[in-house]
Amino acid sequence: MDLTASENRTLVEQTTRDLVEKHLRPHLMEWDEAQHLPVELLKEQFGPAGLLGVLVPHAYGGAGLGYQEYVSVLTEVGRVCGSVGLSVAAHNSLCTGHILQFGDEDQKQRWLPKLAMGEWLGAWALTEPNTGSDAMRMKCTAKRDGGDWVLNGTKCWITHGISSDVVVAIVRTGELLDSNGMTAFVIERGTPGLKAGKKENKLGMRASETAEVIFEDCRVPEANVLGKVGEGFKQAMKVLDGGRISIAALSLGIAKGAFDASLKYAQEREQFGQPIANFQAIGFKLADMATRIEAAELLTTQAADLKNRGQKVTKQSAMAKYYASEVAVWASNEAVQIFGGYGYTKDFPVEKFYRDSKLCTIGEGTSEIQKLVIGRQVLQGA
Template sequence: MDFELSAEHRMIRDSVREFCEEEIAPIAQEVENEHRFPAEVFEELGELDMMGVPISEEYGGLGGDQLMYALVTEELGRVSGGIGLSYAAHVSLGSKPIELFGTEEQKERWLTPLASGEAMAAWALTEPGSGSDASDMDTMAEKDGDEYVLNGTKQFITNASVAGSVLVKAVTDPGEGYDGISTFIVDPEDDGFEVTTVWDKMGLNCSPTCEISLDDVRIPEDRLLGEEGEGWKQTMKTLDGGRISIAALSTGLAQGAYEAAKQYSGEREQFGQPISKFDAIRDKVVDMYRKTERARLLTHKAAVRYDAGESVTTESALAKLDASEAAREVAEDAVQVLGGYGYTEDFAPQRFYRDAKLMEIGEGTSEIQHLVLGRQLGL
């Protein structure tokens, strides 16, 4: 095993880190307070060729691997959980499935603008009544000649209000259960598509989370992604990669919180010495470092195995479970280390703390990750 990153991976990580420090960190709290999607940041990421890191160069991407993508996502999360979340949803959920399951025509028409940064992507799976049983959906897609007619409501959809395309899961055969679900490429300009709500949230408010309504949305049959009935298998494959990205984002949140606590504890003095010299604070910061490193190792292991073409259901679930909990725990400890200052918006830990909680919910709750891992272990 080689734990050293390649020169190319380090170069990409360092260039993104520099961009984050110069362009994102100064506005991270501002865009959160304003509940504003920072389109200019994503335009600049597109100019850096970062909007399609794991997408083939043939379709406008960087042609990198999952590990490189994880490194970029971590760096974004290190300064802004909201920007990192919109980025991860764009790449893993809204773009990658088109490369994995789309036709050449679909890739040229829909994937290229996403990978090049000309447009944002979204993925619509969850519904108001589905919760953790994402397969329990009421959105229907009925065939009518050479078109499909979509009707339903999707809930908690990241990027829907700023997207150039949305991958929508819908039932095409109600009697087939999992095998009756299909995926469709929907253009937000299609008649009958409407973003009905943009939610105000506990955190991550620069990343739009939406409810969308599909009211007799007619789309041509060439917008079906893959074949009818393949939607759930596509979802499982997509989530294997998506959970790695959430693990990476969580690791970034933990890293940012750890760095803030470490810096503050070395500068803040009480009783004539830095508070990092007191056992209670030192041990807390050491534990923060330990949890962050553990999360990173699990994330990189899952990414490397994904790149090797191996099944990563176990590794991605484990990385997502551990890293998301580490993000919340480390961020909470960072607030505690900073004391009263940690509770103010003048310092980042309060934002990391609020952002981290979603990591234990999105793309499968921690409880679902335990279920997945239990099944993988034969329990």
């Protein structure tokens, strides 16, 4: 594994940092308070800069970069704002990533350029009110009617469930609990029967819109089926293998943001006539944070490296996601402690890292589910 940053990676980091500092940081708390998804930032700034099609080849309007650069993008956004990082991750790895991996040539030509250049915002819908971790029990259905499919049911917790221009949805086309009984469909906004439902009022990641997606006799043509009928669940598991690298990278960014703020504050804040960084209790917190963040970075880099080389990444992406997300929650908790009472207010950045980080141990598979995945892989000798 090569740990030196490539020229591409350094450039991507700098570009992302510049965009985030100029267009995101000034509005951070306003958007968080208002639960405002900055669609204009995503479409007008991130899209043209290539941040919404990082892994999409040039032929389809993307940046044509690899997973290491993708990790850099999410880390740099997450370092400032977890919410927007989550939106970038869901758009790139889930919606766009599903079409990129499983769409045929016509489908790629039709949807990828719009998604990659930020003309369209994407959503990916797997979760339902009664089926989160246990996605195989999903109740949303699609039934054949002539040459079309008719979708019915409700998906929930969907990132960009209201503002997306296109949704990739995995719904039941066969028997309950049959892993070959689900199919992935692409549904464009404006299709009759595609509706947005309740928007969640969240603890963190508040500027990333999370809402229900409702299908009521929503008719889509056969041309909108991704891959083969019945393959949707297996496709989704592969999409999540890659998606988990993005949540690991986002977690890493949040942990780094919390650490950067803590390091600065510990050297500025004085108590008992000296900077609090001089107290061993604070120095040890910083040492533990720095060490765990580097370990999370190494796991994430390893998973990205394997993915770039086209190797199986199930164990490593689950390990990276599990470890990095737990580090993000732990490090932002330590950051609030280092800031003392000020850390508990909205005048300082660490309370937001603390709130945002918690999603990372839940979304795209909880920590418990990552441990199930890792356990199974280890037992199979992977």
